[in-house]
Amino acid sequence: MADRVGNILDLNGKVALISGAGQGVGRQIALHMASYGAAGVIVNDFYAERAEAVAKEVRELGGKALAAQGDVGDFDGVAKMVEAGLKEFGSIDVLVNNAGNMGPNPDVTRSYFVDSTPEGWKPWLNVNMYGVLNCTRHVLPSMIANRRGSIITIISDAGRYGDQNSEVYAFAKAGAAGFTRSVARTNGRFGIRANSVAIAATRTPTTAAAFESEGNMQKILRQYPVGRIGEPTDVANMVLFLASDASSWVTGQTYPVNGGFTFGL
Numbered sequence: 001m002a003d004r005v006g007n008i009l010d011l012n013g014k015v016a017l018i019s020g021a022g023q024g025v026g027r028q029i030a031l032h033m034a035s036y037g038a039a040g041v042i043v044n045d046f047y048a049e050r051a052e053a054v055a056k057e058v059r060e061l062g063g064k065a066l067a068a069q070g071d072v073g074d075f076d077g078v079a080k081m082v083e084a085g086l087k088e089f090g091s092i093d094v095l096v097n098n099a100g101n102m103g104p105n106p107d108v109t110r111s112y113f114v115d116s117t118p119e120g121w122k123p124w125l126n127v128n129m130y131g132v133l134n135c136t137r138h139v140l141p142s143m144i145a146n147r148r149g150s151i152i153t154i155i156s157d158a159g160r161y162g163d164q165n166s167e168v169y170a171f172a173k174a175g176a177a178g179f180t181r182s183v184a185r186t187n188g189r190f191g192i193r194a195n196s197v198a199i200a201a202t203r204t205p206t207t208a209a210a211f212e213s214e215g216n217m218q219k220i221l222r223q224y225p226v227g228r229i230g231e232p233t234d235v236a237n238m239v240l241f242l243a244s245d246a247s248s249w250v251t252g253q254t255y256p257v258n259g260g261f262t263f264g265l
Contacts, residue, residue: 008246010037015089016243017042017082019072019135020099020127022050024204025154028232029096030054032240034063040089044068044081044099064089072099072131082138091146094243095139097132097153097176101169101206113167121168128172136183144190151194152242153180154235155254160198161262173198177254184252193251195242200258202230225260 016033020026022045031054033041041058045051048069058065066088068081085092111120132153143149158166159173177196184194201220203211211217211229221227238257241247256264 009240009244011039011094011240011244012037013039014093014243015040015042015085015091016094016096017044017068017085017092017135017139018096018098019044019131021045021096022047022054024206025199025202025232025235026096026098027054027057028236029098029239030058030065031061032233032236033094033243034058034061034065036240036244038063038094040064040066040085042066042068042081042085042089042092044070044072046071046099071126072135073126075130075134075137078134079138082135082142086142092139092142093146093149095135095143095149095151096239096243097135097151099127099131100154100156100173101127116168124168125172128169129175132176132179136179140183140187140192143192144187147191149187149190149192150243150247151180151183151192152239153177153194153196154239155196155198157198157200157256157258157262160254160256160264180254181252188251193242193247195247195251196254197235197238197242198254198256198258198262199230199235200224200256200261202232202235204232223261224258228259230257230259 016038018026018030021030021043030041030043043051043055051067051069055065055067070077070081155173155177158170162170180194180196
């Protein structure tokens with residue numbers, strides 16, 4: 001049985017593009033793809049050195065990788081990135097819309113929505129909404145031509161539950177989930193599936209500061225029935241399932257990977 005499960009999760013012959021894969025969850029997804037036999041992994045990140053570092057890790061695992069620096073909020077830049085990936089590997093069979101949060105801008109902080117301005121909304125919308133639109137738009141034509149593909153969008157429980165003082169972020173994540181369902185309904189006839197993965201508190205370089213205080217950690221953990229926060233591997237395991245043929249009859253769904261922070265039917 002173990003061999004059978006391992007085989008059905010294989011990504012042999014499939015090429016994956018992961019946005020925001022230079023660290024954290026995206027990095028682990030890239031390494032998972034390589035470990036399970038992906039024919040190629042396109043590692044996108046806003047910072048070239050981070051993309052190249054993860055691409056190097058993929059190669060050390062025996063996989064083939066292309067480091068693709070770029071801002072997912074840049075429509076033309078994403079087009080060039082996808083073109084480079086197709087030139088390198090011939091196809092893109094799996095798209096993981098992972099880039100999120102506030103993107104590359106470390107100065108963006110949450111505030112009361114009533115005090116916010118359109119200028120403050122832009123970083124959140126650029127990566128969490130336009131990033132998903134741009135990457136999906138440019139990958140779809142080749143998937144349609146090849147009549148196969150799996151699109152996986154990492155959203156947040158903020159988009160399902162609504163976090164305090166996170167209105168714009170929640171708006172973008174909920175919109176990305178709705179967009180993904182529409183992509184699934186429209187493109188299923190081409191052999192393309194699209195699903196979302198909703199995550200809660202997960203240990204990454206971006207979130208590390210929130211977990212440094214023991215008091216704050218205990219307050220967070222009280223919200224999680226399983227008694228721990230998430231690790232990048234928890235998310236990567238679900239993404240691997242949705243990228244593989246093991247989920248060939250699964251589309252248009254949102255899967256919470258959140259330690260029970262919220263429940264879904």
